[in-house]
Amino acid sequence: MKKMTLKVALLAAMMATSGFAVAMDEDSYRAEHKAATEALNKAKKVGGEWRDSRWKKSTAVKVDGKKMSYLHAAEAYAAKGDYKNAMKYAGIAKFEGEMGYQQAMDQKNAGPRH
Amino acid sequence: MELQVKPLAMAVVVMAAISSVALPQAVAADSAMIEKGKKVAFDRKKGNCLTCHQIAGGSLAGNIGPPLIAVNARFPDRDKLRAFIWDKTESNPYTMMPPFGKHHILSESEIDAITDFVHSL
Amino acid sequence: MTMKKIVLMALAACLALGTTGVYASQADDINALRHYFKKKFPTVPFKEFANGSYALSADKRINWESMRDFPPFEDHVAKGEALWNKKFKNGNSFATCLGNDVTKVRNRFPHWNAKDKKVETLEGNIVACQKANGEKPFGLKKGNIAYLSAYIASQANGQKVNVVVPDDKDAQAAYEAGKQFFYAKRGQLNLSCADCHVYSAGMYARGNLLSPVMGHTTHFPVWRGKWAKKKGDGFGTLHRRYGGCNKQVRAKPFKAQGKEYSNMEFFHASMSNGLTIDAPDYRE
Numbered sequence: 001m002k003k004m005t006l007k008v009a010l011l012a013a014m015m016a017t018s019g020f021a022v023a024m025d026e027d028s029y030r031a032e033h034k035a036a037t038e039a040l041n042k043a044k045k046v047g048g049e050w051r052d053s054r055w056k057k058s059t060a061v062k063v064d065g066k067k068m069s070y071l072h073a074a075e076a077y078a079a080k081g082d083y084k085n086a087m088k089y090a091g092i093a094k095f096e097g098e099m100g101y102q103q104a105m106d107q108k109n110a111g112p113r114h
Numbered sequence: 115m116e117l118q119v120k121p122l123a124m125a126v127v128v129m130a131a132i133s134s135v136a137l138p139q140a141v142a143a144d145s146a147m148i149e150k151g152k153k154v155a156f157d158r159k160k161g162n163c164l165t166c167h168q169i170a171g172g173s174l175a176g177n178i179g180p181p182l183i184a185v186n187a188r189f190p191d192r193d194k195l196r197a198f199i200w201d202k203t204e205s206n207p208y209t210m211m212p213p214f215g216k217h218h219i220l221s222e223s224e225i226d227a228i229t230d231f232v233h234s235l
Numbered sequence: 236m237t238m239k240k241i242v243l244m245a246l247a248a249c250l251a252l253g254t255t256g257v258y259a260s261q262a263d264d265i266n267a268l269r270h271y272f273k274k275k276f277p278t279v280p281f282k283e284f285a286n287g288s289y290a291l292s293a294d295k296r297i298n299w300e301s302m303r304d305f306p307p308f309e310d311h312v313a314k315g316e317a318l319w320n321k322k323f324k325n326g327n328s329f330a331t332c333l334g335n336d337v338t339k340v341r342n343r344f345p346h347w348n349a350k351d352k353k354v355e356t357l358e359g360n361i362v363a364c365q366k367a368n369g370e371k372p373f374g375l376k377k378g379n380i381a382y383l384s385a386y387i388a389s390q391a392n393g394q395k396v397n398v399v400v401p402d403d404k405d406a407q408a409a410y411e412a413g414k415q416f417f418y419a420k421r422g423q424l425n426l427s428c429a430d431c432h433v434y435s436a437g438m439y440a441r442g443n444l445l446s447p448v449m450g451h452t453t454h455f456p457v458w459r460g461k462w463a464k465k466k467g468d469g470f471g472t473l474h475r476r477y478g479g480c481n482k483q484v485r486a487k488p489f490k491a492q493g494k495e496y497s498n499m500e501f502f503h504a505s506m507s508n509g510l511t512i513d514a515p516d517y518r519e
Contacts, residue, residue: 047421095218108419176441178439208434217424
């Protein structure tokens with residue numbers, strides 16, 4: 001009896017922590033996805049988006065045999081509960097958004113130099 | 115007579131040992147990196163260096179940038195060469211050379227490998 | 236620089252171009268490019284620039300000339316002619332919008348529409364015409380739009396490109412925006428149109444000989460070997476090309492006939508002013 005309750009308690013604790021961990025992963029992914037989207041929207045406003053961040057026709061990443069952009073790959077992995085990969089690709093999309101924006105700002109006054 | 119032969123034989127043995135053990139090992143470590151760097155350099159989805167540079171062993175090269183020969187004479191300092199590949203816009207904002215590191219076109223380890231490869235040319 | 240000098244220079248530029256009332260910045264840009272390319276390619280006569288990289292390499296030219304002997308796009312032009320002659324359901328046709336004299340259509344584009352404050356392009360107006368007449372609009376990059384554009388352009392062959400940027404602040408801002416777009420580095424590879432088609436013109440990227448921007452728009456739409464290997468029939472519009480050249484530097488392409496590409500076309504086509512229209516054409 002005692003042994004039994006201990007086992008149940010242990011199992012319950014394990015389930016709770018693993019569920020908790022997944023929820024945390026999901027939360028950080030949601031935050032990263034939001035940050036990526038915001039960074040890309042900011043880049044878009046100044047015409048600075050890159051090809052593979054979230055363009056529908058991008059072929060940058062292959063997930064389950066389908067080719068897609070980084071942000072779409074992040075979403076595909078999240079849908080499968082693979083938050084490690086989801087985070088990774090959302091992070092790439094965010095980085096590209098930030099760099100694309102910076103690049104467009106640096107090039108604002110571009111013109112001939114010949 | 116015997117006394118003279120022995121040191122010579124020993125020297126030969128030692129040299130053979132050096133060349134078969136010590137030297138090749140050092141080269142082997144590098145050549146793996148260099149081989150990896152060459153792959154990354156020639157891969158169209160990675161460095162794609164041949165678009166602009168002629169490189170020994172590569173075909174259908176462009177000529178927008180200088181041929182990559184005697185690179186270690188021009189860049190004795192490997193770190194300088196690496197920084198150049200990582201982000202050439204730092205020293206020349208108008209450069210045609212993509213900022214391979216800064217824009218994450220290549221990973222840091224790929225840039226290490228490519229630097230070793232180009233430095234070996 | 237003194238005011239007098241500036242006025243004199245602008246005057247000289249106007250005289251050189253044989254037109255009056257040209258936006259000074261446009262005239263300066265054209266003159267600067269002509270000088271730049273004359274220095275870079277001293278043996279290439281001005282009118283040859285309409286032929287792109289085929290003006291620069293004898294080897295490439297041989298291949299191009301043999302393609303032109305049996306052009307792969309004759310059927311496309313014929314289809315375009317049929318589209319031009321076809322009546323809409325309401326009895327109108329493209330001529331209702333673009334004018335009855337088909338030889339006087341191509342060379343009016345791109346131009347500034349002062350009322351709507353925007354650059355109008357030939358392909359943009361083709362589609363606008365369909366919408367205004369209750370017809371289903373063509374796709375913007377290949378197929379029917381390219382056929383019709385090719386027919387209309389072919390009827391203007393022999394005329395000289397003459398894009399006019401009028402004395403209008405908004406028009407000049409659109410031209411300057413297009414110019415900035417052309418010279419701005421973009422995409423993960425951090426390259427501008429000018430990096431390849433001005434500063435590296437005449438050099439090879441792999442096996443591709445980079446064409447000078449001057450002469451880029453004289454012969455569109457084009458039939459491209461590379462496009463023929465993909466879906467479709469090898470034919471495409473100028474904005475399809477813009478998209479391709481954005482993608483290869485890993486920048487997200489913009490919408491065909493959107494503001495970015497239309498403004499760029501205003502600048503880009505200006506750089507071909509004085510060159511002869513010869514459309515459609517074959518390109519690698």
